[in-house]
Amino acid sequence: MSASVSPDAREARVNLGLQQLWYPVLASWQLGREPRGIQRLGQHIAVWRDDAGGVRAIEDRCPHRGARLSMGCSRGDKLACWYHGVEVDAGGVVTDVPATDQSAMRGKKILRSYRAEEAHGAIFLWFGEGEPPPLRLPEQLTSDEFSGFLCTAVWRCNYRYAHDNLMDLMHGAYLHAVSHSMSGGEKQARMEVADTPDGFLFRKTDQADLNFDWVEFLDLDAHWMRTTVPYGPEAGPGGPFWIVGNVVPIDEETCQVFFWRLRRVTGWQRAAWRFLYRTRLELKHWNVLEQDREVLEGLVPAARQHETLYSHDAGLVRLRRFLNQAATRELEKIP
Ligand code: FES
Numbered sequence: 001m002s003a004s005v006s007p008d009a010r011e012a013r014v015n016l017g018l019q020q021l022w023y024p025v026l027a028s029w030q031l032g033r034e035p036r037g038i039q040r041l042g043q044h045i046a047v048w049r050d051d052a053g054g055v056r057a058i059e060d061r062c063p064h065r066g067a068r069l070s071m072g073c074s075r076g077d078k079l080a081c082w083y084h085g086v087e088v089d090a091g092g093v094v095t096d097v098p099a100t101d102q103s104a105m106r107g108k109k110i111l112r113s114y115r116a117e118e119a120h121g122a123i124f125l126w127f128g129e130g131e132p133p134p135l136r137l138p139e140q141l142t143s144d145e146f147s148g149f150l151c152t153a154v155w156r157c158n159y160r161y162a163h164d165n166l167m168d169l170m171h172g173a174y175l176h177a178v179s180h181s182m183s184g185g186e187k188q189a190r191m192e193v194a195d196t197p198d199g200f201l202f203r204k205t206d207q208a209d210l211n212f213d214w215v216e217f218l219d220l221d222a223h224w225m226r227t228t229v230p231y232g233p234e235a236g237p238g239g240p241f242w243i244v245g246n247v248v249p250i251d252e253e254t255c256q257v258f259f260w261r262l263r264r265v266t267g268w269q270r271a272a273w274r275f276l277y278r279t280r281l282e283l284k285h286w287n288v289l290e291q292d293r294e295v296l297e298g299l300v301p302a303a304r305q306h307e308t309l310y311s312h313d314a315g316l317v318r319l320r321r322f323l324n325q326a327a328t329r330e331l332e333k334i335p
């Protein structure tokens with residue numbers, strides 16, 4: 001560990017979310033023209049759509065006396081504060097102070113602004129310093145061969161528990177044992193971690209394609225996880241069910257999970273999959289996700305400090321080490 005970064009500072013950074021990253025912050029359908037106040041990584045952000053439908057995001061704080069700009073109204077690429085009408089543009093610059101012509105605020109950049117991108121049904125913001133790298137998505141989201149649905153939910157737990165849950169292969173055979181897709185496979189397994197070009201893979205070495213048997217963590221300037229669970233013939237065409245996940249911290253106690261649920265389908269198979277998902281499979285998947293949410297929201301306080309891990313937890317140990325190292329690098333760059 002770096003001598004210049006204290007364990008407490010590193011822990012605080014990881015707990016609230018690494019900052020040199022893109023995160024999904026809302027599903028596209030959750031945002032319209034009127035501003036919406038959200039909290040992500042502990043930061044209050046006003047998000048809205050301009051006249052062309054583009055996403056804009058600035059710090060949610062009026063520079064005059066601190067009203068939430070998200071309580072005001074949108075004027076295209078600006079927001080007008082509800083309290084006394086101050087206008088701020090999408091770059092965080094005060095463009096008008098209608099109550100007086102003697103304010104020093106006018107023309108000044110006072111608020112932080114965030115770069116936004118919209119892709120695959122979600123709105124992503126860049127939380128880092130400087131010019132962001134391009135938003136990169138796992139190939140299951142960009143390839144025409146896949147078709148999927150975004151499912152998102154707020155969980156009342158620190159986002160790291162949602163991460164850990166995705167790195168926890170064995171819970172499929174227990175927590176989800178009565179689900180339609182994870183009732184097969186052994187109740188014991190051997191596991192290994194292996195490097196991949198963009199991250200690492202955690203997999204069972206003595207079982208494949210029977211349950212939740214592998215997961216990959218990808219660092220693409222956003223932290224992604226992907227995995228498959230098997231689907232029987234009754235679930236229609238397309239082979240295994242892909243899950244591509246990303247989690248954004250809201251604050252230290254809450255997060256929003258994003259799961260894209262996909263299959264490799266084209267042509268008529270795509271139509272069949274989309275029909276089957278909407279009519280038969282979606283509810284089953286929500287039930288599985290609710291099992292995860294219930295157990296994570298019910299973890300004892302400070303659960304991570306009272307663990308007794310065993311070899312099946314090697315994936316989450318690797319992920320925690322990765323996040324700690326990334327947090328140290330971020331903090332070392334702070335002058
Ligand atoms: S607090 Fe916003 S204009 Fe006064």
Ligand SMILES: [Fe+2]
Binds near residue numbers: 172175
């Ligand atoms: Fe699960």
